[in-house]
Amino acid sequence: MTHSSTAGTVKADDDAPVQRQTTAGGVCTLTLNRPAQYNALSDDVLTALSDALSSVHDDPDTRCVVLSANGRAFCAGHDLKELRSTEDPDRHRATFERCSTVMQQILALPVPVIARVQGLATAAGCQLVATADLAVAADNARFAVSGINAGLFCSTPAVALSRNIATKRAFEMLVTGEFIDAATARDWGLVNRVVAPDDLDEAVTALTQQICAKSSYAIRRGKALFYHQLEEPLSAAYTRASAAISADLSSADAREGIDAFIDKRAPVWRDA
Structure with missing residues (x-):
């Protein structure tokens, strides 16, 4: 990943599957960058995200990480077209193991990770939200673990989801594939704060400033x-x-x- 420094900010390559931007105050923003594909987690995205998280883990100057996304959606989950492009179970297993590694890297980071959620967060995208330490959502965000609608139980998202919300609520989402809105996600404990879309950046900044002001x-x-x-x-x-x-x-x-x-x-x- 190529970086250039401007005015106290380090920015990633605009074409990278995951962009990285670090401010002088120690806030690192990792941005999923496949907007045309609703930021689906292809193998390239998962590899780039894993590499970025590894780099952040070893950076003593990072105080907080924001997990963001370009475009209308936060993340639509795994790239189903990529998964269907092969019948090799070893390839499939490698993809889901890579994704599980990323989720565990987020939890293993020594600094808080905040999901900044706009639009859809489905399947592994909802898993990302559930895995993040904190989440701030636009009031038009929607959440689902909807693999069941495609004949696939969201087994790996279930791990994170069931550690965030009550068992019966998590299981209902998993077996119905139904969406919940941002207000419900907040009431159930999946996200911390819900704001108007135009206020999303301000709300995330306010939270990062609170964290960075502490030891x-x-x-x-x-x-x-x-x-x-x-x-x-x-x-x-x-x-x-x-x-x-x-x-x-x-x-x-x-x-x-x-x-x-x-x-x-x-x-x-x-x-x-």
């Missing part, structure tokens, strides 16, 4: 702890969390943050 050290440590403890029994989760917060109390940022609170002043983060 990067605390955010990075906190995200890792959050997902680890979710998979553990209650006692083990508390043991892990107690050890984490005890260790974090000795960090420079925690000492500064507590002193600033006591002194009634704004903290100056040291990120350590």
Whole structure:
């Protein structure tokens, strides 16, 4: 991926399947760039997205990632034409394993990932929204795991969806293929905020600014702890969390943050 620097911003090649743009404030935007195909996740897109996530993971200056898309749709899921172009089950398995790797990379990133959703988010596109740590949607966005309409149960999207919303709601979406609107997605816990389409960028920026104003050290440590403890029994989760917060109390940022609170002043983060 070719990058050029302009006015504190690093931008990706306009023709790349996934564009990357990083601001001086540490917000990295990864933009799906197949608008004519409703940003369907072809193998090329998945490979580019995986490479971009790997690069972001190793960048200490990144504070937050925004997952965006060009065009009318956020993401229509997997590229069905590409999947039907071969009968090779090994090729199919490789595609879905690549997609599953991408989803796990998002969760493994040390910084928050925000899905910026406009238009449709279906099947693996809905999976992307469910996998992101946070999601802001335009009020005209619509969500579905609609593979069942094509004779295919959305097995991999079900993994992320069932970890976001109640079991019966997730299963109903999976077996009916019906769409839900943005307001319902917010009520069910699939997205955090819903705004008018013209306000979408402003809402995402406001959220990234809130995150970037906090201690990067605390955010990075906190995200890792959050997902680890979710998979553990209650006692083990508390043991892990107690050890984490005890260790974090000795960090420079925690000492500064507590002193600033006591002194009634704004903290100056040291990120350590």
